[in-house]
Amino acid sequence: MHNTSxxxxxxxxxxxxxxxxxxxxxxxxxxxxxxxxxxAPAAAGTAAAAPGESAMVRLxxxxxxxxxxxxxxxxxxxxxxxxxxxxxxxxxxxLAVAAAAAPxxxxxxxxxxxxxxxxxxQTVRDQIRDEIKGEVMAQAKTEGWASPNEVAEWTKRIRFxxxxxxxxxxxxxxxxxxxxxxxxxxxxxxxGLDVNPNTSSSFGPLLNxxxxxxxxxxxxxxxxxxxxxxxxxxAGVRLASGSDDSPVSTTQTLGGGLRKKDIWLDQAWLSxxxxxxxxxxxxxxxxxxxxxxxxxxxxxxxxxVAAQFDKTLSSNKDxxxxxxxxxxxxxYSSDSFPRTSQDKAASENxxxxxxxxxxxxxxxxxxxxxxxxAYYNFNNIRGERSSPCALYAGADHCDTDxxxxxxxxxxxxxxxxxxxxxxxxxPANTPQPQYLGLASKFQLLDLNARWDxxxxxxxxxxxxxxxxxxxxxxxxxxxxxxxGGIVNNWRVNAPLLPTQADFRSGGSAYMLQxxxxxxxxxxxGDWNVLAGYKYIQPDxxxxxxxxxxxxxxxxxxxxxxxxxxxxxxxxxxFTGRWSATRExxxxxxxxxTLQLELxxxx
Numbered sequence: 081m082h083n084t085s086x087x088x089x090x091x092x093x094x095x096x097x098x099x100x101x102x103x104x105x106x107x108x109x110x111x112x113x114x115x116x117x118x119x120a121p122a123a124a125g126t127a128a129a130a131p132g133e134s135a136m137v138r139l140x141x142x143x144x145x146x147x148x149x150x151x152x153x154x155x156x157x158x159x160x161x162x163x164x165x166x167x168x169x170x171x172x173x174x175l176a177v178a179a180a181a182a183p184x185x186x187x188x189x190x191x192x193x194x195x196x197x198x199x200x201x202q203t204v205r206d207q208i209r210d211e212i213k214g215e216v217m218a219q220a221k222t223e224g225w226a227s228p229n230e231v232a233e234w235t236k237r238i239r240f241x242x243x244x245x246x247x248x249x250x251x252x253x254x255x256x257x258x259x260x261x262x263x264x265x266x267x268x269x270x271x272g273l274d275v276n277p278n279t280s281s282s283f284g285p286l287l288n289x290x291x292x293x294x295x296x297x298x299x300x301x302x303x304x305x306x307x308x309x310x311x312x313x314x315a316g317v318r319l320a321s322g323s324d325d326s327p328v329s330t331t332q333t334l335g336g337g338l339r340k341k342d343i344w345l346d347q348a349w350l351s352x353x354x355x356x357x358x359x360x361x362x363x364x365x366x367x368x369x370x371x372x373x374x375x376x377x378x379x380x381x382x383x384x385v386a387a388q389f390d391k392t393l394s395s396n397k398d399x400x401x402x403x404x405x406x407x408x409x410x411x412y413s414s415d416s417f418p419r420t421s422q423d424k425a426a427s428e429n430x431x432x433x434x435x436x437x438x439x440x441x442x443x444x445x446x447x448x449x450x451x452x453x454a455y456y457n458f459n460n461i462r463g464e465r466s467s468p469c470a471l472y473a474g475a476d477h478c479d480t481d482x483x484x485x486x487x488x489x490x491x492x493x494x495x496x497x498x499x500x501x502x503x504x505x506x507p508a509n510t511p512q513p514q515y516l517g518l519a520s521k522f523q524l525l526d527l528n529a530r531w532d533x534x535x536x537x538x539x540x541x542x543x544x545x546x547x548x549x550x551x552x553x554x555x556x557x558x559x560x561x562x563x564g565g566i567v568n569n570w571r572v573n574a575p576l577l578p579t580q581a582d583f584r585s586g587g588s589a590y591m592l593q594x595x596x597x598x599x600x601x602x603x604x605g606d607w608n609v610l611a612g613y614k615y616i617q618p619d620x621x622x623x624x625x626x627x628x629x630x631x632x633x634x635x636x637x638x639x640x641x642x643x644x645x646x647x648x649x650x651x652x653x654f655t656g657r658w659s660a661t662r663e664x665x666x667x668x669x670x671x672x673t674l675q676l677e678l679x680x681x682x
Contacts, residue, residue, distance in 0.1 A: 136161045156215075240682075242303035242318075247331065247677045249296040251632065254662070254670030257289040261667060262568075264494055264516050268484045272513030275496070279511045287490070289669055297334045302346065312353045316365075320346035320379075327487060328377035329628045347381050357391045368404045369436050370452040370528055372546040373627035374591045374614055380625055384408040384432075400440040402452075408432035410461065411486050418477040428482050431459040438528070446534045454526040458622055461485065463495050463517015465563055472503040472510050484515045491616070491623040491635030493519040493558065493585050496565035519562055520587070520619040521552030535596075542595040544612075553587025553619050555580070569618050569636070569666050584665035586617030589635070601647035602681070609644040617664055631661040631671055638664050651681045 140161055144154035266285035267273045274280035304318030320330040322344050332341050349363035361368065367376055368386040390402040413428040438452030462483070469478035478498040494516040503510040531543045559566065559580050566583065574582040597608030614630060615638045623634035631637035639661030647653040655677040662670040 137165065237308040239306050240303065241306065242301070242682055244680045245300040245331075245677055247298045247300070247675055249298055249676075250674045251293040251296070252672040252674075253288070253290050253292055254668065255290065257669050258667035259286070259289055261287045261289055261490070261669065263287050264490070264568075265488045268488070268515055272498075272515050274511050274513050276510065276512040278509050298331050299334060300331045302330060304347065314351045316347060316349050316351075317345075318347035319343050326628070328380055328489070328625060328633065330379045357389050359388045361386045361388070368406055369434060369454060370402075370404075370438060370450075371454070371526065372528065372544065372591055372593075373630075374546055374589060374616065375524075375526060375548060375621055376625055377627050379628075382406065382408050398442040401437070402440070403437040404434065404454075406432070406434040408434065410458070413482045417482055418479075420476055425479060425482065428460065430461045431457075433457045433459060436526075446537075448532040450528075450530040450532075452526075452528040454524075454528075456522075456524040456526060458522040458524075461518060461622065462521050462561075463497050463519065465495075465561060465565070466497055466499050468499050468501050470501045471498075471513070472501070478515075480517075481515055483517045485518060485622075485624060487624045489623045489626075489628065489632075489634035491618050491637065493569045493583075493619055494567050495519040495558070495562035496567060499563075516567060518622070519558040519566060520550070520585075521554070521557075522550055522619075522622050523552035524621055525549045525551055540595075540597060540599070542599050544591070544593040544595075546591040548589040548620055550587035550620050553585075555583065555585065559583075572666065572668075585619050586664075587619050589614075589616040589620035591615075597645075598647075601645050601653040602651055604647055604649050606647040606653070607645060609642075611640070611642045613640045614638065614661075615664070629657075629673060629675065630659055631669075632673070636664050636666065637661050653679050655679060 137158060140154055140158045144151055144158070260283055262273075262283065263285040270285075273284040274282075300321055302318060302320040304316060306314060306316045308314055320343070321332040321341060322330045323333050323342075325344065330344070330346060334341075345364070347364050347366065349361055349365040351359055351361040351365075353359050362385040364381050364383050365386065367380060367382060368388055369376070384407050386404060386406040386408075388402070388404045390400060393399045393401060408431065410430040410432055412430075413425065415424070417425050434454060434456045436452055436454035438450065441449045443449065464480040464483040466478035466480040469475055471478075478500070480497050483497060495518075496514045497517045498512075498514055500510070500512045500514075525548070527547045529545045533541050533543075535541050569585045570578045570582050571584050591612065591614045593610060593612030595608055595610040598606040599608060601607060616626075616635045618636040620635060626635075627633065630641065631639065639659060641657060641659035643655065643657035645653050645655040655675075657673075657675045657677075659673045661672070662668070
């Protein structure tokens with residue numbers, strides 16, 4: 081107690097008072113027992129008093145009843161007091177017998193009024209003190225306030241983790257790029273694009289394709305909390321920066337008049353492991369699938385539920401099987417759609433159902449292989465042609481407006497969603513504001529392969545390959561459903577009214593990458609260099625979820641990239657990356673990107 085600060089005493093007055101009372105009563109009890117033994121009647125022939133309830137026992141009972149002493153502590157002291165009172169009475173009897181026998185043995189008879197004080201060794205007194213102190217300290221440690229420098233138990237089950245990145249970025253556009261490439265995401269977020277040339281002469285929102293953007297300073301910050309609720313259960317929350325609510329990037333462009341920057345809820349999840357080989361996760365969590373950024377951006381988090389398993393088969397842990405099942409809600413239709421109608425539309429929800437299986441195989445100390453095969457069904461995400469809608473008569477929606485994507489980058493084939501009826505009184509001048517939806521289905525077969533080896537016996541070499549095929553791609557079915565409403569991915573110099581023969585798209589994508597050195601630098605002096613190539617046809621995969629740096633995001637892109645990293649301190653490394661990309665089909669769009677970064681991890 082002498083090591084406890086005054087601030088701690090003030091913060092815990094009730095606990096301290098009870099502990100102090102317990103120590104005082106225990107000390108009084110010990111002294112009373114000693115005094116009782118010391119003050120036994122010395123006169124020969126004096127009989128010991130009959131056992132009864134001592135004053136100390138009555139005192140302890142009173143303290144318990146008044147609430148001044150905790151019941152559990154009081155009952156323990158009460159039992160000890162009763163035991164020691166009985167021992168004192170027995171000691172009195174033994175002294176009386178010894179006093180009576182002393183004259184017969186030639187000893188001296190005590191005179192009236194003499195007091196016999198037995199000698200209590202120092203070791204006994206020390207033992208009594210240590211026992212009392214031990215009981216009080218044990219209670220203090222159990223309640224968590226015994227050690228001033230000891231943190232509470234719950235803090236040991238929580239850890240923080242995160243990363244920071246500062247980036248200098250330049251985007252260089254080809255001088256021969258088309259300058260009439262629409263920003264379809266902006267069209268869908270607004271009131272639509274009027275496709276009647278008699279009522280609108282505007283191209284609608286357009287992407288910048290020719291003006292370089294140099295010396296952009298950007299930053300990314302992510303910080304997460306992970307709590308071990310038990311040996312089987314965890315919970316996590318992560319916050320992240322970001323210029324907007326884009327799902328594929330948490331990078332914040334700096335500047336903006338030095339305004340404060342936004343923070344977004346990037347992850348919030350619970351996980352449970354019923355066995356060592358199975359993990360269940362729900363909420364918003366990191367990508368549970370083995371994939372590359374050609375399909376899913378490294379910044380992409382997933383909503384929904386996922387089950388992940390991994391099982392080691394061989395006794396020497398050379399072969400490990402793993403797999404994932406995921407049910408990911410992409411978008412729910414609005415409860416109030418259409419907002420101005422008394423009759424609401426039925427629920428139309430969009431989902432991603434994913435299943436993956438793979439294996440890690442250690443061939444020897446220098447060679448490891450990993451392979452994974454996945455199937456992703458993006459359910460109900462393609463656009464639907466509406467029933468006839470008379471916007472000229474005052475309607476403010478068509479019944480399939482819900483089917484436009486909530487987020488796009490660029491590249492996918494798009495179709496007009498609305499079947500707009502013309503005003504019979506003035507058909508040529510009827511505005512026709514269109515929303516746009518995905519023309520293709522997306523049912524992806526995804527194959528990933530990785531080989532980790534060493535060259536010259538010392539340098540790490542990693543080779544990655546990724547192939548994606550959209551099994552739902554069907555050009556003829558796309559045109560039948562669109563009813564002539566396909567709006568992009570035409571050949572260069574296509575006529576004003578193109579046909580299916582002028583259409584250019586595809587459903588395949590692949591990526592190859594080689595990394596020499598440490599793939600993830602962490603210790604000072606770690607380094608790597610890498611080079612890769614990507615080829616992504618327009619409808620190989622949804623353009624809204626992949627890497628936002630290569631070709632500035634999306635599909636209908638091909639090109640190479642090179643880069644390298646060097647760790648200048650522990651968990652602090654510099655990275656440089658250059659990519660040169662262009663379109664696969666259609667209007668020319670050449671984009672070169674340079675990124676120089678300083679990264680930190682904690």
